[in-house]
Amino acid sequence: MANPASGADKASFDVCGIGMAIVDIISESSEAFLKTHRVKKGVMTLVDEARADFLYSRIGPAVEMSGGSVANTVAGIAALGGRPAFIGKIRNDQLGAIFRHDLRTLGVHFSTPPAIEGPATARCLILVTPDAQRSMNTFLGAAGGLISADIDPDIVGNSKILFLEGYLFDKPEAQATLMLAARIAHEAGRLVAVSLSDPLCVDRHREAFRELVKRQTDILVANEHELMSLYQTESLEEALKTAEEECFLAVCTRSEKGAVISSGGRRIKIDAEPVPQVVDTTGAGDLFAAGFLYGLTRDMDLAICGKLGALAASEVISHYGPRPQHSLKDYIQKRIGKI
Amino acid sequence: MANPASGADKASFDVCGIGMAIVDIISESSEAFLKTHRVKKGVMTLVDEARADFLYSRIGPAVEMSGGSVANTVAGIAALGGRPAFIGKIRNDQLGAIFRHDLRTLGVHFSTPPAIEGPATARCLILVTPDAQRSMNTFLGAAGGLISADIDPDIVGNSKILFLEGYLFDKPEAQATLMLAARIAHEAGRLVAVSLSDPLCVDRHREAFRELVKRQTDILVANEHELMSLYQTESLEEALKTAEEECFLAVCTRSEKGAVISSGGRRIKIDAEPVPQVVDTTGAGDLFAAGFLYGLTRDMDLAICGKLGALAASEVISHYGPRPQHSLKDYIQKRIGKI
Numbered sequence: 001m002a003n004p005a006s007g008a009d010k011a012s013f014d015v016c017g018i019g020m021a022i023v024d025i026i027s028e029s030s031e032a033f034l035k036t037h038r039v040k041k042g043v044m045t046l047v048d049e050a051r052a053d054f055l056y057s058r059i060g061p062a063v064e065m066s067g068g069s070v071a072n073t074v075a076g077i078a079a080l081g082g083r084p085a086f087i088g089k090i091r092n093d094q095l096g097a098i099f100r101h102d103l104r105t106l107g108v109h110f111s112t113p114p115a116i117e118g119p120a121t122a123r124c125l126i127l128v129t130p131d132a133q134r135s136m137n138t139f140l141g142a143a144g145g146l147i148s149a150d151i152d153p154d155i156v157g158n159s160k161i162l163f164l165e166g167y168l169f170d171k172p173e174a175q176a177t178l179m180l181a182a183r184i185a186h187e188a189g190r191l192v193a194v195s196l197s198d199p200l201c202v203d204r205h206r207e208a209f210r211e212l213v214k215r216q217t218d219i220l221v222a223n224e225h226e227l228m229s230l231y232q233t234e235s236l237e238e239a240l241k242t243a244e245e246e247c248f249l250a251v252c253t254r255s256e257k258g259a260v261i262s263s264g265g266r267r268i269k270i271d272a273e274p275v276p277q278v279v280d281t282t283g284a285g286d287l288f289a290a291g292f293l294y295g296l297t298r299d300m301d302l303a304i305c306g307k308l309g310a311l312a313a314s315e316v317i318s319h320y321g322p323r324p325q326h327s328l329k330d331y332i333q334k335r336i337g338k339i
Numbered sequence: 340m341a342n343p344a345s346g347a348d349k350a351s352f353d354v355c356g357i358g359m360a361i362v363d364i365i366s367e368s369s370e371a372f373l374k375t376h377r378v379k380k381g382v383m384t385l386v387d388e389a390r391a392d393f394l395y396s397r398i399g400p401a402v403e404m405s406g407g408s409v410a411n412t413v414a415g416i417a418a419l420g421g422r423p424a425f426i427g428k429i430r431n432d433q434l435g436a437i438f439r440h441d442l443r444t445l446g447v448h449f450s451t452p453p454a455i456e457g458p459a460t461a462r463c464l465i466l467v468t469p470d471a472q473r474s475m476n477t478f479l480g481a482a483g484g485l486i487s488a489d490i491d492p493d494i495v496g497n498s499k500i501l502f503l504e505g506y507l508f509d510k511p512e513a514q515a516t517l518m519l520a521a522r523i524a525h526e527a528g529r530l531v532a533v534s535l536s537d538p539l540c541v542d543r544h545r546e547a548f549r550e551l552v553k554r555q556t557d558i559l560v561a562n563e564h565e566l567m568s569l570y571q572t573e574s575l576e577e578a579l580k581t582a583e584e585e586c587f588l589a590v591c592t593r594s595e596k597g598a599v600i601s602s603g604g605r606r607i608k609i610d611a612e613p614v615p616q617v618v619d620t621t622g623a624g625d626l627f628a629a630g631f632l633y634g635l636t637r638d639m640d641l642a643i644c645g646k647l648g649a650l651a652a653s654e655v656i657s658h659y660g661p662r663p664q665h666s667l668k669d670y671i672q673k674r675i676g677k678i
Contacts, residue, residue, distance in 0.1 A: 061414075061441040061662065064403035075400075094433040094459070102400040120433070323400065 012158040014082040014297040019070030019165030020143040021088030022122035023095040027062040029127035044136040044198045052139035066102035067322045070165040072283045076290025078106040079328035085109040085155050091142040095121040115142045132278040144171035151181050157188035160297045166197030169205040182216035193219035196226035218248040221289050270306035273314035283322030287312040351497040353421040353636040358409030358504030359482040360427030361461035362434045366401040368466035383475040383537045391478035405441035406661045409504040411622045415629025417445040418667035424448035424494050430481040434460040454481045471617040483510040490520050496527035499636045505536030508544040521555035532558035535565035557587040560628050609645035612653035622661030626651040
């Protein structure tokens with residue numbers, strides 16, 4: 001199959017992400033706090049507004065930064081010098097304005113109209129424990145209100161790759177909206193990439209994910225836990241094999257063990273990039289996806305795409321917050337030369 | 340004069356701060372950006388909402404953290420193990436909720452009712468240049484709406500030290516409110532400390548500041564530029580002499596040159612604490628005040644009070660953001676032993 005994401009293509013955007021428009025509220029936490037407040041460690045738990053308010057009242061001083069898994073990925077693609085777009089739902093409130101500002105100022109095209117009523121802009125309480133692990137508590141808010149009318153077919157059809165966020169599967173209408181966007185992309189001859197987002201999220205919507213992966217996914221992005229959950233197997237090898245049969249490409253991230261790319265029977269192992277200190281793992285998978293998808297849109301070899309993913313992830317885990325602090329292009333060029 | 344701030348006193352609070360309830364929006368900036376957008380370097384400039392929105396639309400991705408000069412000081416006093424209170428005006432909006440959360444969770448008593456109409460919670464765009472200097476652009480918003488009814492005489496009368504923020508002089512009614520609070524404190528036999536906040540602010544309200552300092556100030560906290568501006572002299576020595584005649588104590592911070600404490604004819608020089616890297620000087624003066632005032636409420640020797648100020652300042656300039664990241668008590672005890 002020819003690579004419709006290749007550089008020869010004249011699309012307006014490299015990647016169009018559809019995902020959660022959310023602001024992260026980041027606070028340091030102890031293991032004891034997680035236990036006392038029954039916060040599940042290392043995963044994303046959906047919470048209602050009352051629980052979000054309760055947890056917020058218990059955590060210490062926090063810092064606010066724009067987040068969102070696929071939003072972090074498109075931010076990373078911009079920081080690599082690419083041309084990304086984003087579709088997601090904020091409300092017309094202060095956190096929504098922060099989210100929009102932080103994306104647009106990076107050069108990400110973002111024009112989804114904000115909701116003018118209903119729940120507030122989504123927020124995610126991220127508790128970072130001393131081991132750099134993050135435990136996320138998400139109030140979906142306005143972000144879950146994404147509807148078909150929010151999909152701009154011009155943007156989706158003019159992006160080399162459409163990248164869909166699994167977290168949106170938690171809302172039935174948002175799920176239908178992702179399916180619609182995937183169809184639009186494929187009708188325009190584009191590639192569709194899907195992030196499974198979270199093992200618990202896969203558990204909640206396994207059948208719908210299986211359907212999306214089988215019918216509309218060219219590139220599956222997942223960590224090993226998500227992938228094994230999707231196919232209900234304890235063998236990563238088996239999960240990769242099934243993914244490979246169903247998609248053009250499967251990308252499986254494995255934390256400090258690096259990543260595996262699986263395509264047409266080939267398995268490419270990618271080493272994790274060493275960093276002086278892991279401070280906060282928030283955004284690691286999102287930034288791996290950024291580097292990988294960016295490489296793909298530039299028609300790079302899959303091993304190089306994976307290397308870019310590992311490098312982008314290494315930057316984001318070296319500091320607090322889910323997005324690169326500086327130009328990823330400079331960061332990577334200092335390490336491996338011109339990209 | 341006996342020290343009404345001494346530990347023998349049974350006040351409910353160590354320090355009650357009255358100041359700007361404001362959220363900082365912190366972004367890295369180049370010198371060229373400051374020039375192009377005519378942002379005055381190293382000082383605080385008041386901006387209206389339109390200018391704040393314009394500047395925000397031009398800066399890069401930002402991080403949001405609670406700030407405010409005197410609010411940073413009371414946060415620091417809490418991080419030292421003290422018992423502070425704060426009086427300041429937020430609106431009932433998302434940034435207001437962030438400000439309130441970040442203070443209360445530190446253990447700062449904060450019960451000023453939020454405004455339910457009028458301008459939004461104050462925000463300060465802080466542009467940090469590569470030399471770690473910060474240039475501040477403040478939209479006063481709800482914070483300038485502090486009125487006499489917001490002053491709880493029980494809190495003011497039961498705090499060893501009342502600490503007033505000069506920035507509030509930019510609003511006439513807030514200015515009158517500070518004067519009222521100072522009278523309440525003195526009637527209860529408490530000390531009144533005043534921060535001059537900013538040289539431009541002193542320029543705008545020199546006469547009112549002179550009046551406040553002369554009649555109602557026991558402890559004057561200022562940097563050398565503010566102090567020389569107050570007394571319109573180019574000689575720091577002369578300014579210190581006048582301040583000393585008018586107040587019980589004058590504390591003058593001098594950036595990397597440390598600080599000078601002036602009291603009853605004594606001049607005590609305080610060295611700046613060396614740090615491995617100065618990252619962001621936001622909050623340096625505020626945290627010096629925190630350490631100094633905390634020492635005073637514990638009846639410590641003035642040289643020790645100054646040392647605590649320098650240590651607290653050294654922590655806050657070692658990272659982004661205007662407040663300590665961890666327990667200041669631990670930070671300081673690791674360096675000079677039990678406090």
